[in-house]
Amino acid sequence: MMAALSEVIKMCLRVMAVKETKGKELYKKIVWRKLVLVISLAVTCALTLLLDISTGPSQLSLFEVFSTIISPNHSDPVTHTIIWTIRLPMALMAIVVGAALGVAGAEMQTILNNPLASPYTLGVSAGAGFGAALAIVLGAGVIPYIGEFVTSINAFIFSLLTCLLIYLIAKAGRMAAETMILAGIAVTLLFHSLLALLEYIASPEALQAIVFWLFGSLTKATLLKVGITSVGLLAVVAFLSTRVWRLTALRLGDEKAKSLGINVEKLRLEVFICVSLLTAVAVCFVGTIGFIGLVGPHIARMCVGEEQRFFLPMSLLGGAVTLSAASVISKLVVPGIYFPIGIITSLIGLPFFLSIILMKRRGYW
């Protein structure tokens, strides 16, 4: 990640260097535009993060917020608690989970060759939801502290199982775009019906816990969870960044990619495993937060195209910005209340989803 970042900066400097041959000039033109877009989205991301930290039910001034962050030891204890145990973890979680879902969506779309693929549309979130509900109904949700982690771990396991299921379906259906989406619907419906069964037999308390989990929420974020998700995100991005060109070449079709010396099956499997782990980590702590994995890459594709050196960071930032913005909105809808963020992302994401479907006619996919 850092290596990639420093390369981007170096690239930036090189691009600005004078005296160039024609080939470089052309390349410069293409790369420069994309670089500007990536940087502006990064800046936007930083701004939404700040905005996210400074909004909340307790009316804190901007000055109070920043002084508490910069010098935690010299601040008012109440403000300190609000910022460090509630707002900061939530805001960071929004960024990290958004980024993770953006990356996961982007690479799912790349390896399945389908712009409609994302953790949510393929049913991974539904699988995670079922896993979480199972843990809650079996009693784990009632145990304080540990119970919450058991729920997350179960959601994690079920996300992975769902990914495996999708991969098997994808292989059997030869990765055809339509097959994948229909398979995603089938998987989602399967877990929804299993979930309904669980809800039917659940106690009222468990039922409430399930429903809350399914809404998707950042309110249970802690710095530890942010840390775990960040580690997962960094590891996966580092791995993917060594394969940027090969992933880009996948867009040329399997045959061409193979003739370029790429072991296509191996690459697909490696990336799919990475992306599944990343999705599972992101989803297991926050519940069902839909469409981020679709919106992030969609923004990226529109802005910088599918050359992965830009597509990957742009999808990451796109996901982060979207979820961070949704987090801000979730605090503003009903002042004083954290509105479940999953509802907001679904409302934002659906129009995107529909627009991508409609773009098929214009040769978008």
Add this chain to the structure above:
Amino acid sequence: MRNLSFSYGATSVLKNINMKPLPGKITAIIGPNASGKTTLLKCICGILKPIEGSVLFEGREISKIRKEELAKHIAYMPQENPAVAFLTVFETVLLGRLHSLSWRVSDEDLEMTLKTLESLGISELSSRFLSELSAGQRQLVYIAQAVVHQPRVLLLDEPTSNLDLQHQLEVLDLIKELTSEMRITTIIALHDLNLAAKYSDEVIVLNFGRVYAAGKPESVLSEDMLRAVYGVSAKVNAHDGVLQITILNSIRKRLAKKKCG
């Protein structure tokens, strides 16, 4: 020295094919639909593994050469190429040099990409997205992608299928030029027999996965061959040393008509 001999046994797609294409020459593979042209090309570039027999590249069996290594020397352009990838023309061609690309793109890669784009006359399209191009323009882009890393062996599957008459001639002229200048071993699957006659140094006729005939165009492209392999009657004339094939009609149709009559 390149010495590509090929044989592939036992299955119904390709049967015991032997060929020895030469560097600096264009070998055209012709034959009706489903005669195994594409399969043959895929075997040569190592995407498909022959059940029997082997493909030799510079005396070494290609299945024993590492894939990345092989890809440096052999370029393959499939018949079907994606139309909707969100990549610019420049990036698409650059990908042809995959083996030397990293986060930093070297000046050499950039220069070769531009040079190739210029030689095909499409450098002004460089920053356009693939989906904004016509089918013919895209075809040129993919040809550029195949030749951009200066392969020793160039395999093209129907490179002229989407091109208008002028572009067909221009592209094949260019391929011929590159082939002899850089001593590339070029193998092209072609549908158009007149183009095969005009541009190839050697023609291989495939029929039901077997080599029906092989040799110089003038000895292979005969009225008898067309009747036997394609099921058409035709006239073959020599015009200034280039064969001209005029297709008259399908024999199958005539037989059917006769039966009806």
